[in-house]
Amino acid sequence: MAYLNSPRLTFSGKFQADPSTVNNDVEHYDNATFLPSYQDYGPSGTNGWWNPDGTGNWRLLDCVINSVTYKDGTSTADPAVDPIIGMSVMDANTRVAGKIVDLDPQQQSVSQIWGMVVRLGQAENFFLKGDFTPVGFNDIWWNRSMDLKGSPGAAATYQSVLTNLNWSIDGIDSRYLKELQAESPDQLSMKFNVDIFNQTVTDAHFTIGRLVGSIGPSSAAEPDHFTLGRQFVPDMVCQSGMYLPKTVGSYPLYMATALVREDTKQIVLDLGNCLKTKTKEGLMADDSDLKLAYNKGNGQYILLGDLPFHAPGWYETNAGLITLPLTDDQLAAVLEYPLTIVTQNNIGGISPLLAEKASYLRADQFVFRMNDGETDEINFYATYLGKPLAGKTVFCEIQDSLMNIMGQGNGTPTTATPAILAFDAQLNTDENGKAVMGIAASDPKNPRGYIDGQVYALWYYLEGEENTPFSFTVPADPKAAPIVLPATLSGVDPNNFISVLVFNSLSQEAIQNPQWEQDVQPVMQQYANLYPLMSKGIFNLADKTVVDSNAKILRFVFALPIDDPNHMPVTRDLSRDKQLMILNYLDTVIAETALQEGAITENVNQNNA
Incomplete structure (x- = not known):
């Protein structure tokens, strides 16, 4: 309908x-080189871009x-x-x-x-x-x-x-x-x-x-x-x-x-x-x-x-x-x-x-956030003149160079892209023109350094369209000559691909026993840098004293589901492992605070006895 x-x-x-547009520039993710001017207003591509606040x-x-x-x-x-x-x-x-x-x-x-x-x-x-x-x-x-x-x-x-x-x-x-x-x-x-x-x-x-x-x-x-x-x-x-x-x-x-x-x-x-x-x-x-x-x-x-x-x-x-x-x-x-x-x-x-493009293929959901060991499904629908197209083969492949088409943020920390997505390269449409592809993610091993995870583009097309301009292999060597995109495309929508962000994994030690300086503070510092309205006006999440004193409210919002409007971080770019790490850190702070408050109360009661 x-x-x-x-x-x-x-x-x-x-x-x-x-x-907030501070995070539009990949170089702003590097805590070691972040400058206060990156939170200032400026034209796109400069300072904090057009809306840092x-x-x-x-x-x-x-x-x-x-x-x-x-x-x-x-x-x-x-x-x-x-x-x-x-x-x-x-x-x-x-x-x-x-x-x-x-x-x-x-x-x-x-x-x-x-x-x-x-x-x-x-x-x-x-x-x-x-x-x-x-x-x-x-x-x-x-x-x-x-x-x-x-x-x-x-x-x-x-x-x-x-x-x-x-x-x-x-x-x-x-x-x-x-x-x-x-x-x-x-x-x-x-x-x-x-x-x-x-x-x-x-x-x-x-x-x-x-x-x-x-x-x-x-x-x-x-x-x-x-x-x-x-x-x-x-x-x-x-x-x-x-x-x-x-x-x-x-x-x-x-x-x-x-x-x-x-x-x-x-x-x-x-x-x-x-x-x-x-x-x-x-x-x-x-x-x-x-x-x-x-x-x-x-x-x-x-x-x-x-x-x-x-x-x-x-x-x-x-x-x-x-x-x-x-x-x-x-x-x-x-x-x-x-x-x-x-x-x-x-x-x-x-x-x-x-x-009209008589034979048409489209993935319904086309944006995914995934972590190591997680699986998901992608629903494809094929039609001919608007009617279900049954018994056709759908092809899918990784084409990261598609990201270059859209004119993304300045700078690239690294172009190394390990293949960490598992999916069916071919599948067939059923009587309703639908094909369901399972997809599984593994740890990308931090290929971009100071930016968590890696983004992948999945290009897909129907049987008979194997010569589509984007059906090519990306050079493995990041120093190789860039691919020259076709000057024209006939009946091809370059926006019609699947974007998958796969986050890095953390060690179980960092997740279960997080330390402020080496584990939690770098994550909080990056968020404070990239989202200045929070750090300047509400909570400076890079400050241990501030975080510890607001541990209960922070634990509440960091634990909210991603589709809740109060979910933190607002940018929705926190991995599963980092979220667990932060929650475990806050739980420890809350427990220690409760013990201290209990000890103080007991001392007061003894003194009043």
Whole structure:
């Protein structure tokens, strides 16, 4: 089902992403060479980058429901028809905000949201509440904006599920909420796009950006983080070490997804991260006449309808979604042929701009943190024209050079990468187009020195795509000539790979009997360096006296699960072994303090006797 199905709503507003950026630079992880200036504000790549005092908070701000689509495919934007329109999409009101966290300084392009609660309603009253399952952003588009550069001009998408749903809809006569609860009572799908992010520290809207999104039904049988639908993948060109959508004619289009609804004879097309924008005006920027067509081959593009996106406020009201009705003949055709977004000139000539990738493979969860001896599973889904693709072989291999595409943080302590991930290099899809790959991690043996663990990129592809440009071997010698990336990619999404961070192991002696100076302090010092808001304003974790005197509260937050918004460290980059080491140290401090307090109490009682 997913967010493109119905009943669904669309909403728009703002978000706040307030990460600390001291840890964007790998050289800042070296305690021996860390300088106080690394906690000062500066442009990206200098000092503490653009937000060294960041809290890590992630918030939904002023998000308003603009339209609803009912199960039968009809829609309304009138609050007199459905009172949920005009109400808010909010985050938590009874606990701290969610957190925005990078996986690693050398993989900053899958920033995850942890601990976010989503509520629908007004002020303190909600009609629906759920927990947003943590996920990283995907399909980052670095040059979406026509008038902003760098991160402010970029866009990306988040898609996940809302679970642990709490419904309270008796007090509102909303057809949408009633249909949504009946259709999907236990789990919902949520997708949103983020862009126009403000990195100017002197601006009143610093750390604020634009957000539009949709919420719809979800099934446990489908993936959580993408839609089993029709996937449009542009040709890409390599510019300054990163891949950007190729300009066709005078205009580039990026990723898009469509869902063919056979029950209502409609196509729902998501252009939310597909079209360029003039961000200062907040409007879609293109004046071209875009249409949807299906491709019968040999240059035969049969038009299905116009894609109207030029009206003021269209993007915010519709969250980038367009619904096209289909005749019976059109429905039969789109189930047989791939889709294409095209333009048409004044004399009827058709130019294809963005084509559907007919055979498509995607890993559902694509960000993993692992420790020595741990195992996990990766769910792959293969489709052909949106339908399950059974009996196909999925290939997977390590390609660390993929990290270079994304333009990561400055410096590299070492490029040595021992192979410590065990997984099936080949597996087959079942009748549902699904393949499940087990993955096991072992100790990487500290290849990066002052940065814990190692990041790995798992590139995967379908049978018949063995010649994909990323199917190559990385030179074993870190001093070897760097790999020259292909200048162009045809139908390949360079973002579509799996990122795995495997942490180092510690000795059992360090874990069970930690000493402050040699074991605990270096970890706490690094955290104090990289997260100055904590060390300057709350607890200086590098100071033994401070840590010992706050051992109980620190033990509580260090023991919280990683998806709790109060989990420490906020950066989520503490290994299992280091967490156990710190907890054991704090337990020892707490026990010793209790003994001392008990002895003092006993002495006082004796003196008073």
